[in-house]
Amino acid sequence: MARYTLIVGTRNWSSWSLRPFLALSAIGAPFETVDIRLRQKEAPTTREQILKHSPAGKVPVLKIEENGKTLTVWDSLAICETIADRHPEAGLWPADTGARAIARSYACEMHSGFPDVREQLSMDFVRKKPMPELREDTQAQVARIIAAWEEALTTYKGEYLFGKFSVADCMYAPVVSRFETYGVAVPPASRAYMDRIIALPGMEEWRKVSQKEVDAGLPSAMPPLR
Numbered sequence: 001m002a003r004y005t006l007i008v009g010t011r012n013w014s015s016w017s018l019r020p021f022l023a024l025s026a027i028g029a030p031f032e033t034v035d036i037r038l039r040q041k042e043a044p045t046t047r048e049q050i051l052k053h054s055p056a057g058k059v060p061v062l063k064i065e066e067n068g069k070t071l072t073v074w075d076s077l078a079i080c081e082t083i084a085d086r087h088p089e090a091g092l093w094p095a096d097t098g099a100r101a102i103a104r105s106y107a108c109e110m111h112s113g114f115p116d117v118r119e120q121l122s123m124d125f126v127r128k129k130p131m132p133e134l135r136e137d138t139q140a141q142v143a144r145i146i147a148a149w150e151e152a153l154t155t156y157k158g159e160y161l162f163g164k165f166s167v168a169d170c171m172y173a174p175v176v177s178r179f180e181t182y183g184v185a186v187p188p189a190s191r192a193y194m195d196r197i198i199a200l201p202g203m204e205e206w207r208k209v210s211q212k213e214v215d216a217g218l219p220s221a222m223p224p225l226r
C-alpha cells in the first residue's frame, strides 16, 4: 500500500494546502502531514524547508512512497487530480462526463482566478474579522463565486456542488473559510453548502491545528512575502 505524506504550510493561512488535505481526508486512506511554518526568515527558512521536498519551492507537496520509490507531486490542483486518479472508488470527480467537465471548469476557475478575493479576504481560518471595504473587482469576484455555487447546487441538487463531494468542493473550501471569517452574506442554498463544508471532518481537523497555531501567537494576517 502506498504511503502518503502531505507537506502543508501554516494551517491558519495556507488556503492552497487545505485543498489536497480535504481530498486526502475524503478518501479515507491514512496519510501523514509535515507542517512548515510560512514566512520563517531565520534558518531554516520557509524556502529552505520547502526546497527539501520540492524544487518548485511552494506548498502543498504530496509524496507517494510505493514499491521503494517516491513520487513527488506539487501544486494543489495537481495533487487533488492525482488523488482522484489513484482512488476512483472515492468518486472525487462526477461520474457523468458532462458534469465532470463542468466540475473541472469550476476547479480551474478557482485555481487561476479570483485574485482580488485572495488579496482582500485572505484566509485566517479560525478568526472572525470585520469586512474590509471591497474594491469593485473584489465585489464582482465574490458575486461570481456565489452565482457559480447557486448554479451548481440548483443543477446537481446534492449536498455538495456536484452532488457528491468532489475536487470542486476541495478547491472552494478555502473560500468558504474566507466568507465565514469576513461574514460575507450569501443566499440560503450557499449558506447551507458552507455549513456542510465547515462541518467536514477534514475541516474540523484543520481547525484544531490552526487554533493551536493562533494560540501560540500566530499573527492575524500573513505578512507579505518580501
Ligand SMILES: N[C@@H](CCC(=O)N[C@@H](CS)C(=O)NCC(=O)O)C(=O)O
Pocket (backbone or CB within 6 Å): 009, 013, 014, 015, 016, 017, 038, 039, 046, 047, 057, 058, 059, 060, 074, 075, 076, 077, 225
Ligand atoms: N499554485 C500553487 C500555489 C502554492 C502557493 O503559493 N503556496 C504558498 C503558501 S500558501 C507558498 O508555498 N509560498 C512559499 C512561501 O511562502 O515561501 C498551488 O496551488 O499549490
